[in-house]
Amino acid sequence: xxxxxxxxxxxxxxxxxxxxxxxxxxxxxxxxxxxxxxxxxxxxxxxxxxxxxxxxxxxxxxxxxxxxxxxxxxxxxxxxxxxxxxxxxxxxxxxxxxxxxxxxxxxxxxxxxxxxxxxxxxxxxxxxxxxxxxxxxxxxxxxxxxxxxxxxxxxxxxxxxxxxxxxxxxxxxxxxxxxxxxxxxxxxxxxxxxxxxxxxxxxxxxxxxxxxxxxxxxxxxxxxxxxxxxxxxxxxxxxxxxxxxxxxxxxxxx
Numbered sequence: 389x390x391x392x393x394x395x396x397x398x399x400x401x402x403x404x405x406x407x408x409x410x411x412x413x414x415x416x417x418x419x420x421x422x423x424x425x426x427x428x429x430x431x432x433x434x435x436x437x438x439x440x441x442x443x444x445x446x447x448x449x450x451x452x453x454x455x456x457x458x459x460x461x462x463x464x465x466x467x468x469x470x471x472x473x474x475x476x477x478x479x480x481x482x483x484x485x486x487x488x489x490x491x492x493x494x495x496x497x498x499x500x501x502x503x504x505x506x507x508x509x510x511x512x513x514x515x516x517x518x519x520x521x522x523x524x525x526x527x528x529x530x531x532x533x534x535x536x537x538x539x540x541x542x543x544x545x546x547x548x549x550x551x552x553x554x555x556x557x558x559x560x561x562x563x564x565x566x567x568x569x570x571x572x573x574x575x576x577x578x579x580x581x582x583x584x585x586x587x588x589x590x591x592x593x594x595x596x597x598x599x600x601x602x603x604x605x606x607x608x609x610x611x612x613x614x615x616x617x618x619x620x621x622x623x624x625x626x627x628x629x630x631x632x633x634x635x636x637x638x639x640x641x642x
Contacts, residue, residue, distance in 0.1 A: 393586045396574035401476035405469055406594045412465035416458040418607060422615075425454060425608035432628040439624065446623040450609050467503040470537050470566070473583065474501075474573050487519065489535075490573075498523040498532045499569070505536040514551045517561065524560040532558075537566035544568045 390399045430453065439449050471489045475482035480497075483489050489501040500516055502508065508516065520532035534547060544564045548557035564572070570579035616626035621641060629641045 393590050394579075394582055396576055396579060397473060397476040402473070402590055403594055405472040405476070406591060408472060409465055409469045410594070410598075412468075413462060416461045416465075417454070420454055420458060420608045422608045422611035425457065425612075426627075426631055430627050430631050432624060432631065435624060435627075447609070447613075450612060450623060450627070454608055463503060467501060467537070470503065471501050474570070477573050480573060488523065492530075495527045496529050496531065498527070498530055499535050500533070501535040501537065501569075503537045505539045510552050514554070514556070517547065517551060517556050517558075520547075520561045521556075521558045524558055531560050531562060533569065534561075534563040535566065535569045536563065537569075539565035541565065542567050544572070 391397075392399050393402055435449055435453065438444060438452075439446060444452065471482050474480060474490050479493055480490055481493055483491065488498045490499040491497060498520065500520065516534060520534065524530055524532045542565050544562060546557070546559070547561050547563040549555070567580045570583070571577055573579075576582065612623060612626060615630070616623050619626055619629070621629060625641045629638065632638045633641075
């Protein structure tokens, strides 16, 4: 096993994590058919402003809108990417739906990893604290962490305070920022920064090895382009017609 990119995980494991995330992107794009793209109605008035004010051609505009729609599922996959990266460090393993995202193989650490600090409401936060406290009570030597990969500050601190009107605290339940958690798990001060720095090169190296036929287009855009060509409408007019032809005057779009 080689360590060309990072000292704390192998190149093979890094490419495994990148490949899994790449597959999530491809799956998300492939799942956006024209029918799904239109499901919540496209705001073509906003898209008109976007096109003119942001100087975007119509094809780029629609690609941007499709990417916006798949962004939520990709954000979830980014969280999984971090879990898998950290699970490749010696002495740690991912949960695989066992109730935790990451743990030390000797049960001295359990973690729940969120990509962003603001992804939970109060009920979710209460449930998470109770889960981490339960791990801490079950494993008497374990420290348990709520990990915020993208946090407001760099920190590692005990998690206590009021949640849903109740006071919560535990001597071994913590919250921690992404940089501090990467440092804790890897033993390397700048581990998260090091990952960030090598990603462009590692992703490019991974993609260069992929077969061209594995590349996926946006099926929604392909379908819109075909129907636009057939109707002789512009792309934006075609989307407007297909979404609002029942509105007064919109059935006359050319």
